[in-house]
Amino acid sequence: MAAPTPFYLQSSVSALRGVGPALVQRLQRMDIWRVQDVLFHLPSRYQDRRHLLPMGSLLPEQEGAVLGEITQVEHLRGRREQWLVTLSDGTGQLHIRLFHMLAPMRAQWQPGRRLWCFGEIRAGYQGLEMVHPEWQMADQPQFQAPTHLTPYYPSTQGITQAQWRRWVAQALTLVDQLPDYLAKYLGPAWPGLGEGLRLLHESAEEVPTPAHPAWQRLALEELLANHLAIRASRVGSDAAGAPVIAGNGTLWRRFLQQLPFKPTAAQERVIAEINDNLAQVRPMRRLLQGDVGSGKTLVAAAAALTAVEQQFQVALMAPTEILAEQLSNRFATWLAPLGIEVGYLVGGLGQKARRLLLEAVREQRTQIIVGTQALFQEDVQFARLGLVIIDEQHRFGVDQRRQLLEKGQIPHLLVMTATPIPRTLAMTVHADLDVSVIDALPPGRSPVETLVMADSRRGELMARMRHRLADGEQIYWVCPLIEESEILALQAAETSYADLQTALPEIPMGLIHGRLHAAEKAQVMADFQTGKTRILVATTVIEVGVDVPNASLMVIEHAERMGLAQLHQLRGRVGRGERQSSCILMYHPPLGVKARARLQVLRDSRDGFVIARKDLELRGPGEYLGTRQTGLLQMRVADMLRDEALLAELPTLAEQLERHDPEAVQALIQRWVGQRLDYSQVG
Numbered sequence: 001m002a003a004p005t006p007f008y009l010q011s012s013v014s015a016l017r018g019v020g021p022a023l024v025q026r027l028q029r030m031d032i033w034r035v036q037d038v039l040f041h042l043p044s045r046y047q048d049r050r051h052l053l054p055m056g057s058l059l060p061e062q063e064g065a066v067l068g069e070i071t072q073v074e075h076l077r078g079r080r081e082q083w084l085v086t087l088s089d090g091t092g093q094l095h096i097r098l099f100h101m102l103a104p105m106r107a108q109w110q111p112g113r114r115l116w117c118f119g120e121i122r123a124g125y126q127g128l129e130m131v132h133p134e135w136q137m138a139d140q141p142q143f144q145a146p147t148h149l150t151p152y153y154p155s156t157q158g159i160t161q162a163q164w165r166r167w168v169a170q171a172l173t174l175v176d177q178l179p180d181y182l183a184k185y186l187g188p189a190w191p192g193l194g195e196g197l198r199l200l201h202e203s204a205e206e207v208p209t210p211a212h213p214a215w216q217r218l219a220l221e222e223l224l225a226n227h228l229a230i231r232a233s234r235v236g237s238d239a240a241g242a243p244v245i246a247g248n249g250t251l252w253r254r255f256l257q258q259l260p261f262k263p264t265a266a267q268e269r270v271i272a273e274i275n276d277n278l279a280q281v282r283p284m285r286r287l288l289q290g291d292v293g294s295g296k297t298l299v300a301a302a303a304a305l306t307a308v309e310q311q312f313q314v315a316l317m318a319p320t321e322i323l324a325e326q327l328s329n330r331f332a333t334w335l336a337p338l339g340i341e342v343g344y345l346v347g348g349l350g351q352k353a354r355r356l357l358l359e360a361v362r363e364q365r366t367q368i369i370v371g372t373q374a375l376f377q378e379d380v381q382f383a384r385l386g387l388v389i390i391d392e393q394h395r396f397g398v399d400q401r402r403q404l405l406e407k408g409q410i411p412h413l414l415v416m417t418a419t420p421i422p423r424t425l426a427m428t429v430h431a432d433l434d435v436s437v438i439d440a441l442p443p444g445r446s447p448v449e450t451l452v453m454a455d456s457r458r459g460e461l462m463a464r465m466r467h468r469l470a471d472g473e474q475i476y477w478v479c480p481l482i483e484e485s486e487i488l489a490l491q492a493a494e495t496s497y498a499d500l501q502t503a504l505p506e507i508p509m510g511l512i513h514g515r516l517h518a519a520e521k522a523q524v525m526a527d528f529q530t531g532k533t534r535i536l537v538a539t540t541v542i543e544v545g546v547d548v549p550n551a552s553l554m555v556i557e558h559a560e561r562m563g564l565a566q567l568h569q570l571r572g573r574v575g576r577g578e579r580q581s582s583c584i585l586m587y588h589p590p591l592g593v594k595a596r597a598r599l600q601v602l603r604d605s606r607d608g609f610v611i612a613r614k615d616l617e618l619r620g621p622g623e624y625l626g627t628r629q630t631g632l633l634q635m636r637v638a639d640m641l642r643d644e645a646l647l648a649e650l651p652t653l654a655e656q657l658e659r660h661d662p663e664a665v666q667a668l669i670q671r672w673v674g675q676r677l678d679y680s681q682v683g
């Protein structure tokens, strides 16, 4: 046999055994080019295949191994051919469902044989089941139950877990040659880079916890690499000149006289921070954070008034048409009495209306223009754009932010978000943005009562609804999220709408979903806003920013399918007035262990930040790396909420490296960030 070809960290992945040209291409599409990149392709979670789960106590959504005797093999020839195999272990039984079964497998899977399976438990029509699990015959001498944890790698079509494990094992033989750029800056208490990588790839006995020093070492390096990348792209952008907008507050004072409430101290403080920025040549880049219902819109209005007072125009952008419409209505109602014209630009606007609006914007007859992405289009030209306000920033791509900024000379930028991010964290992720936080809700709000309820208790729910309606209140009814298909989501909403109409025939209701035209949506929303309809049945389009203070009850169907952050946002639509409000999270039984714990979090907490943290804990250590859910940068090891304590180390480390080791800066960015993000595009 030929001696294996030597390979190095910088060799192409094709140097690894088992990687041919087709696989090289697939790996490159995952941004894995060199052997070194395989080392940094970290497990997304771990599977524990060592312990057997007793079949009598299985729960849906559980993942694990079972061992039992085959008691029955049924071949079902329906619309779709399939096999249903029954396994029994004395404590209970489990079905295995297969959609194809090759001959060798058919020969082995016979009643009386013993079978080991690993997979996820699902609730099927005939009881609990596993679909195409991994398996071994357990009554053969070569059967070996796994003795350690099994890493599970993010993958792509055509690459199996077994392949990943083999490649990683080869790459790990070189791990000690990996340059450790931080060793000389970190104290002796920190473990080396190689140790961290070994822990994550080969963690034999226990799921590596994020508190483990080796893990922390990797997380620190990844955070630092991201921080360095952002810093590198910032250089020079500060020097550019923005319009100096030093208002004297005349418009704002006039506005306050007609406002039915007073700004809270938190709002006042943030408004002052913004006005201070607007008066500088250095362009404002500010992130305004405030939990749902904290009153961000008023702050946006204050900033807009400062700009308008000094004859500058303001562009206000929201992620959806409904939100843009809501914002524009609120701005129009608030500002029309002051003689300020508010324009509204979305994709569905008629040609003539659009032309007139654009003309007014070009000639500066319209001072404030609210819209969606439609604001980016080339023919939208401002006469004197001084301020751009973006609502719910995480929904917009970085690139879109930049496009809008190009519309003015160098306008000031205010980004508003309800996504809770701690201040230190925000400063690391958005090194370009200063952060303001509205940390108190307006007075007089009573907390939303949250109930978790099986959908079999609909009768009871209808009684509760009648009661609320009799008191003159309004209700949101949110329909299940069906990711795979908008049509299915719509059908579900239509069914719920029809059911509600049957149950409450005398109550006027509206139905809103993504497929309606802009004008229809606007009408449905307006009818609900004015109280003409009393119940609004909606797909999750109402998620962010809708403001109808008279709505005091929200029912969410299939809450178990939704993310915690989304549920929190939805719930924030009620409890905006003085009335005692409730949110009912309905689920379809049986409820899995995880789903139950998640809904419980919503019941117990009302603080967006706490909820985001709990969500993180529930994912469990090592089970879910990265920051996908928070809508922030996606990382491999670090999680910005969990590893917040590390953030304090970054600025000093970054300065040291920039001063003494510029090559290491490049190498670290390349190692961790690679081509994934083009930071130079950040607004």
Ligand SMILES: Nc1ncnc2c1ncn2[C@@H]1O[C@H](COP(=O)(O)OP(=O)(O)OP(=O)(O)O)[C@@H](O)[C@H]1O
Binding pocket: 261, 262, 263, 264, 267, 290, 291, 292, 293, 294, 295, 296, 297, 298, 418, 442, 443, 544, 545, 546, 547, 549, 572, 576
């Ligand atoms: N200082 C205040 N006193 C009383 N009510 C206020 C105050 N500020 C805002 N509100 C009202 O509170 C409600 C929520 O405000 P707003 O819609 O601005 O919240 P938000 O921060 O944008 O929340 P979301 O992220 O949920 O859209 C609105 O009905 C608004 O009129």
